[in-house]
Amino acid sequence: MKMRMAIAALAASAVTAGVVLNNSAPATADMTNIVRASFTASGEVKRPDGWRQWIYVGTPLTPNALNGGAAPFPEFHNVYIEPSAFKAFSATGEFPEGTQIAKELVSVRAPDGANPDGSTNEVSGVAYMQGEFIGLELTVKDNKRFASEPGGWAYFSFGHNPEPYAETAAAFPADSCNSCHAGNAETDFVFTQFYPVLRAAQK
Numbered sequence: 001m002k003m004r005m006a007i008a009a010l011a012a013s014a015v016t017a018g019v020v021l022n023n024s025a026p027a028t029a030d031m032t033n034i035v036r037a038s039f040t041a042s043g044e045v046k047r048p049d050g051w052r053q054w055i056y057v058g059t060p061l062t063p064n065a066l067n068g069g070a071a072p073f074p075e076f077h078n079v080y081i082e083p084s085a086f087k088a089f090s091a092t093g094e095f096p097e098g099t100q101i102a103k104e105l106v107s108v109r110a111p112d113g114a115n116p117d118g119s120t121n122e123v124s125g126v127a128y129m130q131g132e133f134i135g136l137e138l139t140v141k142d143n144k145r146f147a148s149e150p151g152g153w154a155y156f157s158f159g160h161n162p163e164p165y166a167e168t169a170a171a172f173p174a175d176s177c178n179s180c181h182a183g184n185a186e187t188d189f190v191f192t193q194f195y196p197v198l199r200a201a202q203k
């Protein structure tokens, strides 16, 4: 009885922590026990819970001012990897099946009086500082579910807008997202060349 209550408490705390338990794998601390994305019956991915509590890996920025005034992706990209996938990546140097990586878009801070190049004068100097959250994307590696996607990586967007983000998202066709990642990303479709935390873990 005590044991059952302890298990129930554990399950409840896992739910509050936003952890989705993987029913298909044995419940061990084994590295193959990767926390998986959830999908709707029609195959859309559900927006993950608590991605800002995942492992933060880096923040690429390609500002407008350095791209003729119109960068294709001018905002900060805060990138996070789901912790169980990070643990496996650290041990093996490979992204395990089920890996989830989120990229949250954050505007460049631009209050009234920003400089013409979009920078601002802050206490630390002339700066590009982070403004507001303005979008969320996700990539999921699953060679079973996404057998036709190169590398098994599918790409999703929950909106390029301030919160609230969409609850679910359909996978983009491979040539919208996957093909650029395939040709240019350093490690298995992921741009590890821009993520010092992943490079350090990769050794």
Ligand code: HEC
Binding pocket: 060, 061, 062, 073, 077, 079, 101, 102, 103, 137, 138, 139, 155, 156, 157, 172, 176, 177, 178, 180, 181, 185, 189, 190, 191, 192, 194
């Ligand atoms: C022209 C090339 C290009 C295209 C097309 C592209 N991406 Fe990316 N993507 C990048 C680059 C470069 C990075 C890393 C640097 C950055 O975020 O600016 C990245 C990073 C990401 C990341 C973080 C994880 C990783 O793999 O590095 C996600 C998630 C992502 N992109 C989603 C998408 C989605 C969704 C689409 C399609 C709507 C898409 N990308 C289309 C170039 C591309």
